[in-house]
Each structure stands twice: as structure tokens, then as C-alpha cells.
Amino acid sequence: MTNIKDLARMAGVSVTTVSRVLNNHPYVREDKKKAVLDAVRTSNYHKNINAVHLSKGKTFLMGVVLPFSDHPYFAQLLKGIAKQALENNYKLVLFQTSYIESRELEALEMLKLKQIDSLIICSRTCDFAMIEEHLTFGPIVLCEDLHGKNLSATYVDHYRIFYEALKYLHSKGHSRIGYCIARKSGTNSQKRMSAYRDFLHHSQLPYNPEYLMDDCLYFQDGEKVIRQIKEMITPPTALLVTSDQVAAGIFTCCQREQISIPDDLAIIGFDNEPIAKMMNITTVEIPLVEMGKNLFLQAISEQVSNKEMSAKLIERGTA
Amino acid sequence: MTNIKDLARMAGVSVTTVSRVLNNHPYVREDKKKAVLDAVRTSNYHKNINAVHLSKGKTFLMGVVLPFSDHPYFAQLLKGIAKQALENNYKLVLFQTSYIESRELEALEMLKLKQIDSLIICSRTCDFAMIEEHLTFGPIVLCEDLHGKNLSATYVDHYRIFYEALKYLHSKGHSRIGYCIARKSGTNSQKRMSAYRDFLHHSQLPYNPEYLMDDCLYFQDGEKVIRQIKEMITPPTALLVTSDQVAAGIFTCCQREQISIPDDLAIIGFDNEPIAKMMNITTVEIPLVEMGKNLFLQAISEQVSNKEMSAKLIERGTA
DNA sequence: TTGTATGCGTTATCAC
DNA sequence: GTGATAACGCATACAA
Secondary structure (H helix, E strand, C coil), X not given: CCCHHHHHHHHCCCXXXXXXXXXXXXXXXXXXXXXHHHHHHHHCCCCCHHHHHHHHCCCCEEEEEECCCCCHHHHHHHHHHHHXXXXXXXXXXXXXXXXXXXXXXXXXXXXXXXXXXEEEECCCCCCHHHHHHHHHHCCEEECCCCCCCCCEEEEECHHHHHHHHHHHHHHCCCXXXXXXXXXXXXXXXXXXXXXXXXXXXXXCCCCCHHHEECCCCCCCHHHHHHHHHHHCCCCCCEEEECCHHHHHHHHHHHHHCCCCCCCCCEEEEEECCHHHHHCCCCEEECCHHHHHHHHHHHHHCCCCCEEEECCEEECCCCC | CCCHHXXXXXXXXXXXXXXXXXXXXXXXXXXXXXXXXXXXXXXXXXXXXXXXXXXHCCCCEEEEEECCCCCHHHHHHHHHHHHHHHHCCCEEEEEECCCCHHHHHHHHHHHHCCCCCEEEECCCCCCHHHHHHHHHHCCEEECCCCCCCCCEEEEECHHHHXXXXXXXXXXXXXXXXXXXXXXXXXXXXXXXXXXXXXXHHHCCCCCCHHHEEXXXXXXXXXXXXXXXXXXXXXXXXXXXXXXXXXXHHHHHHHHHCCCCCCCCCEEEEECCCHHHHHCCCCEEECCHHHHHHXXXXXXHCCCCCEEEECCEEECCCCC
């Protein structure tokens, strides 16, 4: 494995000159430059990038923390991040956590160890304090509204979005509205819960804990939702489903079960995935790819910034 | 930023001893060990992993090349790889290529530069010779049958699978069978094409170039397929669809267009994704997660090995 | 059981 | 323009 020292010897110059040539620095005579380049060719030389990393204290590696990369929501986010990473010559190190806290901590650890320059956390289960602790080791960017905190974030206002979707359903005559989320404990879910409670309160509607269905993430979870609903004595007449995947699953299941949509059950999905368009599902569009891009840019930026992205309801045939 | 030299000074020992303690090597007196550990704590020390990489010549980073991480096929593969990576303390560096050759080369370059220890290529567009060239820099593992070549691979026999699916449809009375693939140029597609040609030949059926539809990757591509079929004078009565996503899209579109399945059009999907189960789509199950795991193990193994995984037809309602 | 000295491959500083 | 030489931070052969 040849190194710059070898090259220097071969070209009859110093390592400094070799380094200069290799990094396109000015002030090097043409003939010496040529000699070095020749040496590079004949020796089949290539840099050891780890040495560069050590010397520079930078790896051009960006960590991305997400629970599941096989879910369209995160896949889209990742797509945006990857797109921007490519443009900025960064590589992505994937931390697929399955919401296991230790794996999130592992990502933070990698930041500390300088294996990655910065970290994008798309969704987390660990404590915020834990993240704050690691902020000294490099930029960490989140996907949630954390006004006033000392780190960057890109997010949508889940409270407002949820509230408006509920109002929309209410205006269509629904007063028994249920909703499906991925997990109860997430920060987004808590915002949605607040919106739900506030909405019920303002509209003077009763709260029915049955109407909150969690663990809804994938297409196939739609079946579970319908099963649950069928067991209810007073089932909801409308559903807010925080993933088009699940909405599509519910929709498909309803067709099989002769449940008419939107008459028997209205559905609003989230994310505006292609499947929602094809199935003509009313949904809330969230600019995930754009968010991903912005997350990346924030992660390589010196400054802390907070960016709220806007979402919009797309009226189609299910609500 | 404190380093082992500092620790050594603080603990009153040599750097060697510090290194020993840090790496749990034997032969170090308890009191010295304690002194070092104390120094670590008070100084908030942490390794610079790049230095470790440089010194050891190993990064515990595995490259993964795939065209789209937002497609369930690759997402499942990735899931398997990630699972195994976790168990072996490796991190994954994602190269999302969109089948752009230069991005594949970039991954190979990273192997050469020692940023990653080895490379898993889930699907490629670059020349095989290009891969062979980089084999000296570390293990490269592929997802295709390359008998006799000097690198590891995990794959399914796409020729046989395709042939048998065709026979199955034929036995059900179909003689006008079309098929949908992602791209024409892939190695898998070529095998399928061979199977298709051979099947037609043996069954003495005519070849109709219209029946081969490419660029079918996502759910929404199902619409395009139906549009194409509707324009044909003698449309196929059965379809082999190399992704359940697309099969589901076709299925959904058919419902809307009053095309009866399987009577007007029979469909066999691929991969046995959850969506296929829910929509009761006949499909060919491919053990993607298992394949991913095996790919990873091959990538960290010293020996070259080739593993064929078996697929199986799952009969459901669409064929 | 411990320490010295050297290697890993680059980049950066500074003198010439 | 160019070249010694010192970082960068850790691991380890070898000596003691």
C-alpha cells in the first residue's frame, strides 16, 4: 500500500509537495506536479481517508437516526436527506433504531467519537436531556418543534394540523371521530393528543378512549383498526389516520368488509403518499422530502435555526 | 479535547497502560487501572475513533449500495442487513444510487479509500469488471448469481422462479401472459427475459413485445400498466408483476375500472409483501430479510461463498 | 506488569 | 516555490 512518502521518493520531491499536488494547492512547479502525478499513476496510489479524517478532524459522514427505514414516512425523509447529502459530498450513516433507546445513544456516541460530523434525528424515544448533553460534540438536528432550545429543527405544526383536520371532519357532520397513531409516547403524538382534547373540549364532544388507536404504522395495520372498530358499541364515523399506509390498509379492508367510505366511515390520511392519490384518499400533505433536505442543510450549518414547514389538506374521496 | 497522552499524565502512567485499560487488556495493576479510569471520568475523555481506524486499518463501517431505499424490496433487504450489522457492531453507510453509475463508483471508491471495510451491492448498473477491479480493496458482495466468480453472493434463481410462475399461469389456461419489471437492463431482468423466451418457445406461444412492460417499481405504476393494457388490441389475460407494490397498484386500478380479477386479468406479484397478503394477491415469496442477513455475513467473512435462497409461490386470489 | 519508541498516512506550520 | 517537521490520537512490538 503506497503512501505519500513513497510518492515523494518516487517523484523526487517532498511529501509536502505531493500533498499540494494531491489537493490542488497552488505554488507548485509544473514539472514537479507532473512527476507526482506520474508517480500516482504508476503506483496505483490512493489516499487513506482515515488519515485525512484524523488530520482534519472531520469525516464528511452524517448520522441519520430513524426507527424504521422501511416505512414510507421515514423513507421519504431519508430520500430528501440523501439528495442533499449527495450535493454536499457527505455520506450517510444509518442508525435504524426500532425505537430502542440504546441504539439512539449509540448514534450520539458516534458523534462523540467523531465518527460522524453531525447527526439528524428523525424520531426519537430517548430523553431530550440526553441529546443536549451531546451537543458539544457536533450539530444535532431534530424533527420537532423545540422553541428556544439551542439546536436546529425542521418540523410541521402537528397541533394545528390535527386540530384543523378535526374541524374539517366536524364540519362534515362527524361528531364521533377517532384517530390512529404510531405510538402514544412520541412528541408528535402528544401534540396530537392535545389538539384532540382541545378540539373535543371546544366542540363540547365527549372523550372516548377507545377512539385512540395506536401501533398503527403499516398497511397491514389497517385490518387491526377495522377489527377494533367493529367491536365497539358506538364506533367512530370518521378516522384521522396519521399515515397514508394505514389509511390505505383501512380503505382496502373496508372494501372487503362492505363498509362504505366515506358514508359509513370517513378517513383522512397523512403524508400524501402516492398510494393515497391512487386510492383517492383524502390526506394531509407533508413535504417530507423538503424537510429532509432542510434537515441536512441545518446539520452542516454553523447556525442554529428552526424551520416550520406547512402542511395542507388535500380533499379527495374518503372524507 | 483530551487524549490518551493527557490521561497518561493525569494518571501518572504511560500511554500504553492507558491504552491497555481502555481496551480491557490484561496485565495492569488494579490501582493504576483505577487511576486511569478516574482520569477518564474527570476529564470527560472519549476516544477519537478516526485515530483508531487509522491505526488499525479498519472502520467497522459497511457500505450498502442500493438504487432506492424507499422501495419495499430494498427496504426489506436493508432491514436484514441492518439487523445483522447491529449484532456484529457494524455501522452502515448508505449509497442510494438511483441507478446512476457514478454513485456506484463512489461507493467502490470509498472501499478503496478505506472509509468502509466492505461493500454490499444490492443492485447495480455498473459493469462487473468495475467491481472486480476493486476486489483487492475489500470484500464486495452481490445479489446475483455469478457462478465461478471470485466474490460472494446471495440470490434467488430468477430464471427458475419466473419459469415456474409462467408454467403456473399456463396451467390455469392462460396463453397471453405479460410481465412487468423495473428496468430492462438489470441482470435479474435478463434472466427473466430468458425464462420468458424459453417458456414461450417450449409452449409454442408467440412472442409479443408489447407484453413486456418496464419501469414498474411503485404502487402508482400500476395505473400505467392498466393504461397500456387497455390500449392493446389483444391484451394479456395474465400478468407476472415483479413487485407486490405494482401488483397492488394494478389490483386497485382494476377495481376502479371494473376489471375483474382474476377472471379478466390474473396477477402474480413478487416478494410477498404485507400488502399482498392483505389484498389477497397471489405472489412469489422471496426471503429478503434473510438474504440481507446473509449478505452481511458474507461481507465480513474471509471466505468467498455463494448462497442460493429459495422462493415459493403463494397461491391466493389473483391467479 | 509497565514504559519507550515507532507506525498509521495526512495535513499544516514555518522557515528558507 | 519547496521541504523539514510537527501535529492528529491511538495501538503495539519490544525492551525492561
